[in-house]
Amino acid sequence: MHYEGLVARLRRGWASAAIVLAGLGLAGLAGNAAAQAEAGAAKKLDNATCLTCHDGNKGKLEVPTPAGKPRALHAVDPALFGKGVHRQMECVTCHVDIKDNADKANAHQKDPTAPLAKVDCATCHQELWDQTVKRGREDERPRLKTVATNIENYKKSFHARPNPDDKTKPNATCSQCHDTHSFAVPVNKASPENTQWRLSISERCGNCHTDQLDTYKESVHGQENAKKMLADAATCSDCHSAHKVANTSAAQFKVSLTGQCGNCHTRQYESYKETFHGAANTLGYAYTAKCQDCHGSHDIVRVENPASKVHPDNRLETCGTCHNPKKGLPPVSKGFVSFQPHAEPGNFQRYPQVTVASWGMTALLIGTFAFFWLHTGLWFYREWVERRARGGGHPHVRIDEIPAPLRGKQFQRFTPIWRIAHLMFALSVMVLATTGMPLFYPEVPWAHAIMNFFGGPKVTGLIHRTAAVVFASIFFWHLIYVVIKLGSQWRTWKIFGPYSMVPNLKDLHDCIGMFKWFFGMGPKPKIDRWAYWEKFDYWAPFWGVTIIGVSGLMMWLPSLVGQFLPGWVFNVATIFHSEEAFLAVVFLFTVHFFNNHFRPDKFPVDVVMFTGSMPLDEFKREHPLEYERMVQTGEIGKYLVEPPSKLRMKLSRLLGFTLIIIGLTILTLVAIGFFSDAAGRAPAGIVV
Incomplete structure (x- = not known):
């Protein structure tokens, strides 16, 4: 009243x-x-x-x-x-x-x-809002609710802090920004009145921030607004907000500012998040390059302007503000000039190398998964049908089919050194996936949790590179071992023989035979020492190490690589590294796990890689050609061992289940990240 x-x-x-x-x-x-x-x-x-x-x-x-x-x-x-x-x-x-x-x-x-x-x-406004809430009429006064929210934000803002020159006064009061006697923010954002109100914001802020206002007027944002009078370009409140004004030197403000830029420059923001700089920023860490670090803040001008910090003539100097020995990074090299922080896969005209790399990796992923997931699904169906037909349980070979002297024995398939190598390989892959995927999917909650658990991107990166060194060391040790082994057996070893991992025509025939068996059109083919899917598992790390390892090393040593190669190779390396890592993780924890643990004849876990040996009847069933050849030649006696003790079997199963649970957990996190990323893709925005 x-x-x-x-x-x-x-x-x-x-x-x-x-x-x-x-x-x-x-x-x-x-x-x-x-x-x-x-x-x-x-x-x-x-x-x-x-x-x-x-x-x-x-x-x-x-x-x-x-x-x-x-x-x-x-x-x-x-x-x-x-x-x-x-x-x-x-x-x-x-x-x-x-x-x-x-x-x-x-x-x-x-x-x-x-x-x-x-x-x-x-x-006054807070009291009015409190009375409104008390009466349960919040929905009737939405503008008052907005005012109450603004009051809470203001109280926490930089403007509400005591002024350094006069501690009895805040840095800014309501009346300094709002003329309370004529205050009227136009509600309709599409109206001419709202446009005029937006155009006046910079002048109001400039009453206090005079130097910033003068610089802003010369920037691309200020010039756009002054020239077109449409207020389409950013003004003070777009970047600093209106009531949540924060200290610009605070890490939280620096991190959030990129998102403010992304409200208008959506395509550039999405491409920025694909880089290491953007991923670390998205995870909440402020030490990597952000929009204002490269483009400036109040003095932003177009890239083609010689005064721009990201003009080709100025890029080395701009990058050098972070990439210098004083900040613990190697100095910049000429390759940095042509690096594309906003490269868009699919835009062949502007980014041909990035587009070709993206298309190539996409084709590789689709082709690999299409074949092996089909293979997995059909295999599961055939074994499930046969398992149901025999009334359940794992298949067994009749005891009278195994010579009496061999009964009760196990066949040693892997020596201790190979089992240790396999375990180290598996652990290093899991560490690499756990520490690398947060940068691949930085916007999902689990990425923040993992990065915080390890202590931030710097520590996580150190752990990631250490695991990479372990992975690469095992790989190169294996190559040296193979070379030495072949050197000692060069007279008898056959490149396409049964003990060779080199694919041959029999592998092709076995693959075709398996598909016939899947559809009930023929018997299951007899496998020799190595099945074609095992050979695929063996050779996959070769191209995986080549793609992941080389690309990772390039990103690890950008200054050295940039001295000899153009900057776009880092864009390509990022795509190769992340997409091949995605392929490896998903393949290992779906196809590889199925082949060795999850198919009905193996479920729930196969411990041969942990014990080193397998029951003789299982060996005869899984590798009949090798078994028959060894029995005929009498070599099988060399590889017969006693069954592992109960304690060893329990420990092996525990290790197997532990690795499977870790792998499936990583797979689940990746799936969450993949589908969240696919659902959250932003539409096209401003192109500069």
């Missing part, structure tokens, strides 16, 4: 009371009541009364001060006030220490040398 309405009601009440009293013969009392009503009306403080002095039409409105210098009082433009959001309020609603208007010369019954109390906008 407004003050004006309240006075009117009081006047009507006193008049009614006078009539009643007169009717009762109390005319004297009635006269006194009427006189008091008239006196109250004379002291009424409505807006019209205030504007008789504060309308600005009577020259300067000043009052004396003890210092002798007059203090100017505020003048209100009635026309602007009539359009503001406070137009229906009385002046005294906010200026609560003004009690009456009996003596203008005494400035509303106050010492004229003492200023009136500052109006507290925040307290």
Whole structure:
């Protein structure tokens, strides 16, 4: 209820009371009541009364001060006030220490040398919102809810902190940004009024930030707004926000600013997040390059402008601000100039190398998964059908099919050194996947958790590279071992023989035979020492190490590589490294796990790689050609061992289950990241 309405009601009440009293013969009392009503009306403080002095039409409105210098009082433009959001309020609603208007010369019954109390906008609006919440009417007043939210943000902002020059005052108050007497933010963002309001923001901020305003006016953002008068380009509140203004030197602000840029430059933001700089920033770490580090802040100009920090003539210097020995990084080299931090796979005209690399890796992934997932699905179906036909359980070879001297023995398939190598290989791959995938999917929650667990990108990167060295060491040790082994057997070893890992025609025939068996069109082919899927598992690390290893080494030593190769090779290396890692993780923890653990004849875990030996009947069933050849030649006796003890079997199963659980956990995290990334792709945005 407004003050004006309240006075009117009081006047009507006193008049009614006078009539009643007169009717009762109390005319004297009635006269006194009427006189008091008239006196109250004379002291009424409505807006019209205030504007008789504060309308600005009577020259300067000043009052004396003890210092002798007059203090100017505020003048209100009635026309602007009539359009503001406070137009229906009385002046005294906010200026609560003004009690009456009996003596203008005494400035509303106050010492004229003492200023009136500052109006507290925040307290007033917060009280109104608290009352609204108490009455359960929040949905009826959405604008008030926005104001309440802005108040909370302001209290935590840089503007609300004490001013360094005067600790009794904040850095900025509501009235410094909002003219409370004419404040009216246009609700319709598409309206000309809203455009004009946006265009005025930089000038309002510039009242305090004069140097920044002068620089902004010369920037591409300021020039766009000034030239087109459409306010399409960024203004102060777009980057700094309006009420959550933060200290620009704080890490949190630096990290969040890239997202503010991405609100307009969506395509550039999405491509930036594909780089190491962007991934670390998305994970919440501020030490990598961000938009403002490369492009500037208030002084941003177009890339083709010679003054731009990212102009080709200036890029080495710009990159060198971070990539220098003082910051613990090798110095920049000429390859940095042509690195594309916003390369878009698919835009062949602008980024042909990146597009070809992306298309090539996509084809490799689709081809590999299409074949082996089909192979896996059909294999599962055939074994499940046969398992159901025999009434369940694993298949067994009849005891009388194994010579009596061999019964109860196991065939040693892998020596201790190969089992250790396999375990180290598996562990290093799992560590590489765990520490590398957060950078591949930095926006999913588990990526933040993993990165924080390891202590941030720097520590995680060190662990990742250590695991890579272990992985590569095992790989190269294997190559040396193979070379030495072949050197000692060069007279008898056959490149396409049964003990060779080199694919041959029999592997092709076995593959075709397996598909016939899948569809019930023939018997299961007899496998020799190595099956074609085992050979694929063997050779996969060769191209995997080549692609992942070489690309990872290039990104590990960018300054050295950049001395000899152009910068776009880093874009290609990033695609090769991440996509091949994705292929390796998904293949290992789906196809490889199925082939060795999850198919019905093996489920739930096969421990041959942990014990080194397998039951003789299983060996005869899985590798019948090798078994028959060894029995005929008498060589099988060399490889027969006693079954592992119960304790060893339990430990082997425990190790196997542990590795399987870790692998499936990594696979689940990758699946979450993949589908979250696919669902969150942003639409095309501004192209610069």
